[in-house]
Amino acid sequence: MRTDRGWSGPDEALASRVDMTLGPTPLHMLPRFSREVGVEVWAKRDDIGSVGLLGNKVRKLEFLVADAQRVGANVLVTVGAVQSNHARTTACAAAMLGLRCVLILGGAESGTPSGNYLLDRLFGAEVELVAGAGWDELEPMLAKKCRDLEEEGQLPYLIPAGGSTPVGALGLARGYLELAEQCAAADLSPDLIVHATSSGGTQAGLEVGRAILGRGPRILGVAVAKAAGVLEVEVAEIATHAGRLAGMDRTWRQDEVAIDHSQRGHAYGASTAASQEAIRLLAHTEGILTDPVYSGKALAGLIDLARQDRLRGPVVFWHTGGTPALFDSNLGPPLIE
Numbered sequence: 001m002r003t004d005r006g007w008s009g010p011d012e013a014l015a016s017r018v019d020m021t022l023g024p025t026p027l028h029m030l031p032r033f034s035r036e037v038g039v040e041v042w043a044k045r046d047d048i049g050s051v052g053l054l055g056n057k058v059r060k061l062e063f064l065v066a067d068a069q070r071v072g073a074n075v076l077v078t079v080g081a082v083q084s085n086h087a088r089t090t091a092c093a094a095a096m097l098g099l100r101c102v103l104i105l106g107g108a109e110s111g112t113p114s115g116n117y118l119l120d121r122l123f124g125a126e127v128e129l130v131a132g133a134g135w136d137e138l139e140p141m142l143a144k145k146c147r148d149l150e151e152e153g154q155l156p157y158l159i160p161a162g163g164s165t166p167v168g169a170l171g172l173a174r175g176y177l178e179l180a181e182q183c184a185a186a187d188l189s190p191d192l193i194v195h196a197t198s199s200g201g202t203q204a205g206l207e208v209g210r211a212i213l214g215r216g217p218r219i220l221g222v223a224v225a226k227a228a229g230v231l232e233v234e235v236a237e238i239a240t241h242a243g244r245l246a247g248m249d250r251t252w253r254q255d256e257v258a259i260d261h262s263q264r265g266h267a268y269g270a271s272t273a274a275s276q277e278a279i280r281l282l283a284h285t286e287g288i289l290t291d292p293v294y295s296g297k298a299l300a301g302l303i304d305l306a307r308q309d310r311l312r313g314p315v316v317f318w319h320t321g322g323t324p325a326l327f328d329s330n331l332g333p334p335l336i337e
């Protein structure tokens, strides 16, 4: 079956990327952490590698940037919070490929630039900070910015929050297949993948990868922002459209999308005692860093399920990155006494 982009099926769709990860990210066991939580846990290390500290967003950007090149765009334009990993990764990808990058970020300067915001500037992105703006305001600003750039004679490529479009999600479908190959080589049959979920593209892409393969570990997203009910619908929708791009005729239902909503805390970005404990535990036992906004909360979800004896193992903790937020002292109470 040919897709609306002319791809003949999964192989062609998943090859339509700009290689920025430079090879598979490592998969390895976490022996001391596993002993602590009583379940065999492996880490898929999307937090390390090329592209400005890597993270799950690079996988989406490999496909989004290829799409931008396909349509001849010369400016990447996106939105996010001031400490957005996605915005930082977009800025880095643009620098790598010699493209202009415009970021519209909700937030204000607070002292010396730090974390992702510092990196955005270092990568040469043009940053517009909009104090007090919520998502409802940022998305129309993004569209307007693209119209303004077009009037200036530029060719902008609009990337919505988190890069969670069906095209972006293909990156994680490819990631799922990469994991499957690594598991086969290690003679490993994980039961479950646990990862942080927010704008939904990561989880949707992993779902599509599993569907392409027709087998493999189930996927559990740990929600850090959106409410129960809303996120499941969005993940199902992105998965359905990403699946179509890969030549699949399948509609995902929201009840097929597994999300743990117990770790969010009182708000997106708000630190929780459980995520702080999780960050400390992984750092102490394995020397691996997670962050308070995303990966720390996902890990807290995994630990909670392990302690309730609800994990069969082996489990893959898909480390989606986000480490720069560790260095933003505005994010919650200090991690150490």
Ligand SMILES: Cc1ncc(COP(=O)(O)O)c(C=O)c1O
Pocket: 055, 056, 057, 084, 085, 086, 162, 164, 196, 197, 198, 199, 200, 201, 202, 203, 294, 295, 320, 321, 322, 323
């Ligand atoms: C470090 C990190 N992990 C996980 C996610 C969640 O990915 P998604 O937005 O695709 O659900 C994000 C998104 O911003 C992220 O930055």
